Each structure stands twice: as structure tokens, then as C-alpha cells.
Amino acid sequence: MGAYRNACNSGKFVVSGEIGPPKGTNVQTMLHHIDLLKDKVDGLNVTDNQSAVMRMGSLAVSGEIVRRGGDPVFQTTCRDRNRLGLQSDLLSAAFMGITNVLCLTGDHPVVGDHKQAKGVFDFDSIHLIQCCKKMNEGHDWAGNELDGATDFFVGAVVTPESDPLEPQMYKFARKVEAGTDFFQTQAVYDMDNFQRFMDKAREITAGTNVKIMAGLVVLTGLGMAKYMNRSVPGIFVPDALLEEMGGVPKEEQLRKGMEIAARHIRFLRDNKVCDGVHIMAIGKEEIVPEILEMAGIIPCRGAA
Amino acid sequence: MIISKKKPFEEILEDLEGDDKIVILGCGECATATRTGGEPEVAEMKAALEAAGKEVVFTEVVHTGCHELDVKRILRLNKEKVDQADAFLVLSCGAGTQAARAATDKHVVPGCDPLFLGNIQRSMDFLEKCSHCGACVIDDYGAICPITRCAKGLVNGPCGGTSHGKCEIDPEMDCAWVLIHEQLKKEGREDKRTMIHGPKDWNVIRRPGAVVERGPDKLKMGSEK
Numbered sequence: 001m002g003a004y005r006n007a008c009n010s011g012k013f014v015v016s017g018e019i020g021p022p023k024g025t026n027v028q029t030m031l032h033h034i035d036l037l038k039d040k041v042d043g044l045n046v047t048d049n050q051s052a053v054m055r056m057g058s059l060a061v062s063g064e065i066v067r068r069g070g071d072p073v074f075q076t077t078c079r080d081r082n083r084l085g086l087q088s089d090l091l092s093a094a095f096m097g098i099t100n101v102l103c104l105t106g107d108h109p110v111v112g113d114h115k116q117a118k119g120v121f122d123f124d125s126i127h128l129i130q131c132c133k134k135m136n137e138g139h140d141w142a143g144n145e146l147d148g149a150t151d152f153f154v155g156a157v158v159t160p161e162s163d164p165l166e167p168q169m170y171k172f173a174r175k176v177e178a179g180t181d182f183f184q185t186q187a188v189y190d191m192d193n194f195q196r197f198m199d200k201a202r203e204i205t206a207g208t209n210v211k212i213m214a215g216l217v218v219l220t221g222l223g224m225a226k227y228m229n230r231s232v233p234g235i236f237v238p239d240a241l242l243e244e245m246g247g248v249p250k251e252e253q254l255r256k257g258m259e260i261a262a263r264h265i266r267f268l269r270d271n272k273v274c275d276g277v278h279i280m281a282i283g284k285e286e287i288v289p290e291i292l293e294m295a296g297i298i299p300c301r302g303a304a
Numbered sequence: 305m306i307i308s309k310k311k312p313f314e315e316i317l318e319d320l321e322g323d324d325k326i327v328i329l330g331c332g333e334c335a336t337a338t339r340t341g342g343e344p345e346v347a348e349m350k351a352a353l354e355a356a357g358k359e360v361v362f363t364e365v366v367h368t369g370c371h372e373l374d375v376k377r378i379l380r381l382n383k384e385k386v387d388q389a390d391a392f393l394v395l396s397c398g399a400g401t402q403a404a405r406a407a408t409d410k411h412v413v414p415g416c417d418p419l420f421l422g423n424i425q426r427s428m429d430f431l432e433k434c435s436h437c438g439a440c441v442i443d444d445y446g447a448i449c450p451i452t453r454c455a456k457g458l459v460n461g462p463c464g465g466t467s468h469g470k471c472e473i474d475p476e477m478d479c480a481w482v483l484i485h486e487q488l489k490k491e492g493r494e495d496k497r498t499m500i501h502g503p504k505d506w507n508v509i510r511r512p513g514a515v516v517e518r519g520p521d522k523l524k525m526g527s528e529k
Contacts, residue, residue: 079456083503105463108455108473119456126460127503159464167485171461174500186464233467 003071004043004100005153007276008182008211013269014276015297016043016073016184016213017288019065021056030061031068033285038070040289040298043100045073045184045278049080052112059089063096073155073184074098077106082122083131083141090135094150102155102184103128126171129154129178154179157215159186159234160197173204180210184278187217187228189237189260191267198273211275214268218281218291219257222246258287262294269295306334306397307422307430310345311415316393317356319413323391326353327362328415329404331369331396339428340416341369341395349395349415361388369400376407438508444496446487451504453480459501 007014017037022030037044044065048058062072074093076086090101105125109117123131131141138149156175162168175183183201188194194214201212219225219237222245229237241260248256265277281288292298320326328346335341343365350360362385364378379386386392391411394401397418405412422430435452441459442449451457455473462481465472469482488497 105456105458107465110473121456121458122506123503124456124458124460125463126500130500157464159466162462162464162466163468164466164482164485167462167479167481168464168466170485170497173498174460177500233465233472 002099002153004073005181007042008153009209012276013297014043014211014213015041015265015292016045016276016278017041017285018045018047018278018280018282019061019285020047020050020283021058021061023053023055025056027056031064034065034068034070037285037288038065038068040292041279042276043071043073045075045102045280048075048077048104048106049112050075050107052079052107052109052114052117054112054114059093059096059098062093062098066097071100072098073100073102075102075104076128077104078121078123078125078128079106079109079119082120083127086123086128087131087135087140090132090150090152091146094152099151100153100155101132102157103132103180104157125156126174126178129156129175129180133179153181155182155184156180157186158183158201158212160188160194160201161186161190161236162234165197169200169204172201176205176208176210182211182213182275184213185215186234187215187232187280189219189235189241189264191264191273193236194268195271195273213276213278214264214274215278215280216261216264218261218279218284218287219245219253220282220284221250221253221257225257254284254287258291258294261291265291265295265297269297305337305422305424305430306399307338307419307432308335308340308397308416309338309419310340310395311417313352316413316415320353320358320391320393323358323411323413325359325361325389325391327386327389327392328353328360329363329369329375329392329394329396329400330365331400332365332367333369335369335396335400335416336365337424338430341365341400345395349393353393361385366400366403369394369396370403372403372406375400375403379407436509436513437504437506438513439505441501441504444499444501445484446491446493446496448480448484448487450480450484453478453483457504459504 046058046061058075062074065072103125109119132152132154135150136152138146158172159168225237225242225245228235245253245256268274279288328349330341330346346363350363353360362382366375368374392404393413393415394404395415401414420432421434423433425431437451450459455471466479469479471477471479
């Protein structure tokens with residue numbers, strides 16, 4: 001327990017993966033992915049009705065990761081619960097041995113699969129961060145004393161390719177001020193842009209111990225890369241990478257995407273651009289160990 | 305201005321099934337401006353209902369459709385006609401429809417879908433800018449309301465869904481937070497760009513809102529004791 005926090009505090013290059021809970025009760029693939037990754041990464045994010053698509057809950061799955069000896073990063077959005085529901089789930093998380101919380105706004109219901117749902121957004125991500133900190137100090141949001149405080153390691157997200165970037169950086173600064181311990185970024189593909197973002201971010205986090213992990217979504221094909229560019233806000237895949245993906249036959253594009261991810265991990269680590277990476281393979285988690293091998297994060301199979 | 309849109313005629317006919325004699329009420333304020341319940345729309349509806357085999361026994365565009373005393377007065381003045389009616393079809397927002405509710409015990413049917421409180425940017429071009437949250441905070445936001453104009457009502461900056469200055473849920477819609485930052489920058493109010501705002505008090509107005517007492521210096525909410 002506390003592996004992710006310990007890794008962040010140790011100064012090593014931190015690596016986390018991501019688990020997307022299933023839509024339904026069939027947990028076999030998810031459990032396979034958890035078991036495959038839990039000892040190879042420092043933390044495992046669990047998404048919370050990601051993209052506003054209804055799925056099994058991140059709380060229950062995070063609890064299962066704890067039971068299996070991994071360290072979950074419990075993603076929590078402000079979309080589906082008001083401040084009572086959020087705090088109640090945070091206490092439940094603490095009870096289940098979950099210590100890392102990633103505080104997100106949450107995608108709007110209209111982008112998901114229950115388009116008629118009412119989005120809550122009673123809290124925003126800043127309030128959720130502040131709330132975790134208050135609960136760590138033994139109080140709920142309303143100021144009532146808790147019978148037993150929490151001990152959360154509190155994370156947030158930032159979008160380095162946001163256009164325009166300035167309002168995003170102001171919000172980032174507020175998240176830092178609110179007490180965020182670590183950041184995982186939206187997916188980044190342009191390493192030059194990311195380096196420029198990190199220069200600005202480091203100015204804001206100067207004097208703090210805030211850790212910033214680059215978000216890497218593995219490109220699985222040229223079509224997927226183009227789709228991300230066109231349709232996902234805050235994601236920019238540069239032309240050079242599109243050409244690189246398009247330069248190999250379709251059946252080899254996944255491998256190319258893995259190579260690109262591994263190359264980016266090496267670049268970020270070797271140049272100390274950021275404090276770690278958060279790798280998202282979106283349902284293809286079985287490829288993550290090999291990417292980590294290619295990047296030299298874990299020893300190659302057979303070696304050692 | 306309360307912005308509304310006409311309900312599909314088929315839906316209205318379904319709601320009026322079994323009602324033969326109909327009163328149509330319009331509204332001289334918002335529903336006239338939005339062309340959903342003014343004189344032309346009431347006349348059009350009368351013709352359409354008659355073509356569908358209904359008898360329209362009375363029509364009126366009430367000066368202010370949500371003014372309950374006004375609606376009651378008109379129904380009283382035309383008692384003979386309206387007493388024959390099986391149903392009232394009201395072409396206005398939901399407040400107007402419920403003003404009719406308060407004035408009659410007969411079947412009351414809405415003819416419009418109320419949408420939002422909208423600014424008239426130009427003729428028939430409306431934009432929601434205020435959502436009546438009960439405690440105006442827009443001085444902190446360059447007089448641009450994030451509660452209303454951000455799709456998520458975020459009070460501390462944009463989400464990750466901003467794309468080229470537009471909102472993730474509608475590429476035609478400006479991201480309120482881009483507008484707010486630009487405005488505060490123009491005004492040189494850096495303190496407002498950097499401050500952290502607490503969450504809204506959603507119970508400033510206990511819904512349904514009610515003002516029960518009014519005087520020169522006071523306006524008391526129904527929920528205030």
C-alpha cells in the first residue's frame with residue numbers, strides 16, 4: 001500500500017497504467033489486466049465512467065486492486081455525484097485501503113451513452129482536491145469533524161495541448177494552490193510542445209514537491225491517431241507521427257504505436273522532462289509490459 | 305426573455321385527444337417575441353386545430369401570459385365562451401401555461417416547450433446568459449456567468465474539453481472560460497483570474513422560489529423565515 005506515493009516521493013521515474021472497468025459483470029479480462037500490470041507499474045488508475053459511458057464503478061475495482069496487492073489510483077469525477085456522494089465515496093475508498101485519488105471534472109453526459117442524464121458538477125475538480133485535503137486534516141467539506149481522518153495522496157489532471165493554453169495554466173496553478181500532490185496529463189504526442197508546457201508548469205510548481213506525469217495514450221493505428229486529432233479536445237498528434245504510423249502496413253501499426261510510446265518514455269525519462277508517465281492502452285493493457293520493456297523500464301523477458 | 309419553441313403539432317393533437325372544444329391562449333410578451341405564441345401563431349394554431357376537426361371556442365393573446373390576475377380577468381370577461389371548452393391550449397412558456405392552470409379547472413395543455421431565459425442578440429437569435437442561481441457572482445468573472453455559459457457550470461476555470469476556444473459539447477459554442485479570461489485580461493484584473501472560488505450554494509433559493517413579501521426596501525424569499 002502506498003506504492004504510488006512512495007514512488008513519487010522517491011524521486012524515481014514513476015510509471016502508472018490504467019484499468020477500464022467493464023460494461024457488465026464479466027470481469028475476466030479486467031482481472032487479467034490487473035494481474036498482468038499490478039507488479040510492473042507503481043500505480044494503476046481506474047477510470048470513473050470514462051467518457052461518460054456507464055461502467056462498473058471505479059471504487060469497487062480500485063478496492064479489488066488493493067485486494068490483489070496492487071496500488072490503485074481511484075479516479076473520481078464530479079459529474080455523477082454531489083458533494084455528499086463524493087465525500088461518502090472517499091470515506092468508502094479509505095475504508096477499502098485506497099490512498100491515491102485522481103480528481104477530475106468528468107466529461108459531459110452528452111458525450112457519453114446516457115445522453116439524457118443530468119450532469120451534477122456540484123463540485124468542480126478544485127473543490128474535490130480541496131475536499132480530499134480537508135478530509136486528510138480530519139474534517140468534511142462542511143467543517144464537521146470526522147471520526148478518523150483520511151490519508152489521501154491527491155492527484156489532478158492538466159491538458160498541455162489545450163487551445164488556448166493560458167486559461168488551462170491558470171487552472172493548473174489553482175490546482176497546485178489547492179494542494180495537489182501529483183498530476184497526470186492528458187495524452188501528449190508532441191515532445192517539443194510538452195517540454196515547453198513543462199517549463200511553464202515547473203515555474204508554477206517551483207518550491208513545491210508536486211510531481212507531473214506525462215499522459216501517453218498508445219496509438220493503435222493510423223485511423224485511431226487521426227480520430228484523436230480530429231475529435232478529442234486537447235489532443236494533438238503531430239504530422240510526423242501520423243506519417244510514421246502511415247508508413248507501415250496496417251497490421252504493423254500497433255507495433256509502431258508501441259515503439260513511439262516507448263521512445264517517448266525514454267525521451268521523457270532520459271531528459272528528465274517530467275517525473276514519470278501514465279500509460280493508457282485503452283483496453284489493450286496486455287501490450288503495456290512490452291512497451292515498458294522496450295523503454296527499458298522493466299527488464300526484458302528472459303533477462304535477469 | 306423566456307425563450308420557447310413550438311411543440312410538434314402531432315404531440316399537441318395527442319394531448320388534446322378527446323377534447324373537442326378548445327380555448328387557445330397566447331402571450332403578448334416573450335412568446336410574441338419568440339414567435340411561438342403571438343397573434344400570428346395563435347391564428348395559425350386555430351386554423352390547424354379546425355382543420356383537424358376541433359372547434360376553437362375562444363382565442364386571446366394575453367398581455368402578459370404569466371400574469372395570473374390578467375389571465376383570470378380575461379377568462380371571467382369571456383365566461384360564456386370559455387365555459388363551453390373541454391381544454392385550454394396555451395402557447396407560451398410553462399409559467400403562462402400554469403397561469404391558465406390557476407385560472408381554470410379544465411384540461412390545460414402546453415403548446416410550447418420552454419427553453420431558457422435568453423438574451424435577444426438580434427431578432428430570433430437568443431442566447432442563455434443567466435440561470436437565476438440566486439446569488440450573482442459575475443463580478444468575479446468579467447460579467448460573464450460561468451454557471452450558465454459553461455456547460456458544466458464550472459467556477460474555477462475550463463475543463464479539458466475546450467477545443468480551439470469552443471466547448472466540447474457544441475463546436476459552435478464559445479468556451480465560457482476562454483471568454484472570461486480574455487475579458488478579465490482586458491480589464492487588467494489579475495486578482496480575479498487567480499482566485500479560487502468555492503462551490504455554489506445551490507439552496508440560496510429553495511425551489512420552488514417564492515417571494516412572499518414586498519416593500520420599498522425589502523423583498524423576502526418564501527424560504528426565508
